[in-house]
Amino acid sequence: MDVGTGYGRKAPTYLASLVEVGAGTPMGELLRRYWHPVGLSSHATATPRAVRVLGEDLVLFRDGGGRAGLVVARCAHRGTTLHYGKVEERGIRCCYHGWLFDVEGNCLEQPCEPEGGRMRDHVRQPWYPVEERYGLVFAYLGPPAKKPVLPRYECLETLDEGEFIDADDSSIGSGGPQIVDCNWLQHFENVVDTWHVAVLHGTHSGPQFSEMMARQPDEVLFERTPLGVRARSRRTLPDGSTMHGASEVAMPTLRVVPNPRAGVGGARLYGRVESIGWTLPIDDTHFRIYVAGRVRQKGELRRMRSRQGGKLWEELTLEEHRRFPGDYEAQTGQGAIAFHSEEHLAESDRGIALLRHFLRQQVETVARGGDPAGVSFDAAAPPVIFDAHRSQGV
Template sequence: MSTVLPPSSSSSASGWQPVAFDTGTAYGRKPPSHKAELTEVGAGTPMGELLRRYWHPIGLAADATDTPRQVRVLGEDLILFRDKGGRPGLVHWRCAHRGASLYYGRVEEGGIRCCYHGWMFDVQGHCVDQPCEPENGARTRGRVRQPWYPVEERYGLVWAYLGPAEKKPVLPRYDCLEVLDEGETLEADDNSIGGGGPRIIPCNWLQHYENVADPFHVPVLHGSFSGTQFVALMGQMPEVNFESTETGVMITSIRRLEDGRVFRRVAGPVLPTLRVVPNPRVAAYGRVESIGWVLPIDDHSFRIYTVGRVKQPGDLARVRSRLNGKLWEELSEEEHRRFPGDYEAQVSQGAITAHSEEHLASSDRGIVMLRRLLQRQLDALREGRDPAGVSFDADAPPVRFEAGNFLQGE
């Protein structure tokens, strides 16, 4: 607020009153900006290089077939396939010969063959045939290698490592997916469970990943604002304890029931992109039954792969959010507006949110802790150290999480 005084010549004018103007309008606001170091994932960017030091799920195991499949990971366009020998492969989309897309290639026993001149590459990018060259390229094909990435299969997913070969860690195992109760099997899902929308979500990955560290949005967005989207118990504003760990942020939300029992929900983000989130519908109490990985497709989109222990096929898909009793794609535009969920709250921030315009409060403690965790890993990389959460020990025990829905005082 500012006050405008009249010129001195008129200061004594009869009846004059100082005029106050509210200067807190949007006029003159600075151009918005985002935290590029934390959000941008392309090759050569700080976060892009950090994420390339970990394994990432890039598809269901069933996605790797003898039909080439386009995938986009960390801003790179790649082709996933499975050769006739059953080996999965992941290669750069442009043929190393003349640049035709291997999406139009043909998968054979020894690899993938380009449609243009027939050059064939195995799952490690070796050129194994050049039919237009003398002796099928016996003297020349060894000079060419198609850019490729290592892949492995586990838990019904195909995993890729896009980082430096000399720093390739072992693909982790997870305790909650290794120890199954009687009658349980593992199921993998690519529906972006937890994203509250379609498979491909058109905003920066960090906007969703930070949501995992934000327990206070649950009783508002999923309760009082849009109506009960999970169970009524989750609509209660919780007491929250935040704990920083070497590889994540452990968040304990405490809700006290009228009968004296205490409901403890332990969740949180874990490096590199894990969302360790117990079923918000509290279908059962105990250890977390599924975990998901946020896969940055590029700077402006992501998707989520989930693996969990299930009793019946399709159980994971049934965990998908329902708004006003409907799946996201079944809602009208009016219903999306009246019953917004995670998708609307995160995507509406923009392709990459304007961090310069944030005003963080005490309830955002988990967000601050997560950003600091990521910043520490960026610092480690700059200093030549390995980031937290990578292991080069093939005999390392499965990663264990202290996460789940727990009811005390029964």
């Protein structure tokens, strides 16, 4: 008798409370308590830009006074998209009937109405607050009464000589295209999945980054932090020296990972964090990564993008994607949303288990009316410090 066949399996399920990000969902409400990048500062221009964030369709623009604005895409008048609108000195004008809205959704003009719209003060285009920092436009999509301050980060505030801050929207760290077609949590968990590095990036794809990264760790430690989970690793190198590494994930969607090529081919070997990536959930089945970091040359961040056989993801043939899978292939290979009921977590997955437990705690805190980890209402709060690094010693 055949045992263990696929016949008769129960319908697989996923952890909805952790992966679904729409308004009203547990994770959606948790993430709406934080600021999220919705574009580069250079994306906010006089040309309306369609953006999708946490399952919401929005339009980003910059009015003639230089103010960035983020409004719900559907016009409050008849529902056509403001993506086709015209940006003017005072705001964005709908292409259908010309209603004009400012960056806070106030209706300023209704050209087709008597006296320019006698009731225009009673109409408000839904909008969201935005702030610009580190070359990015951040938006807060949550309850107004709970709006926190936009955090500052020590690694982006304290610059070494010759450094400046650059921002990138090419999804550095995803191993794939700008927009990745799977759930955000599949990538977020990957950051603290240290053991996959030597297998996926060292054997199947590589060595994709460097020979030392392809070596299996001698030791991996996972630890909770106030904002998330950190993974520490130690590798013994052929010359007898030891390489120490640490990566971490932090609320809301921050990935803090040292340059995997640090110390190789002249690349700097950092003792402190050089860049931060925000794993932005576009919706339940898509995400993208915005990165801000300290650089000495324009475009230095983008050169950190993963390569397989010397090629970028988009340069690989279909057969090369199969032969040299990377993070994109492994994570999208789990499905648009991974079926968690089918998993068999093991000892090497302790970082994953810690992260899920931490996220559940934050979801429950918000459901009870509390403030989740890392939320601050103090404009004078000190910058957040991370401990991701890669260093080599005896």
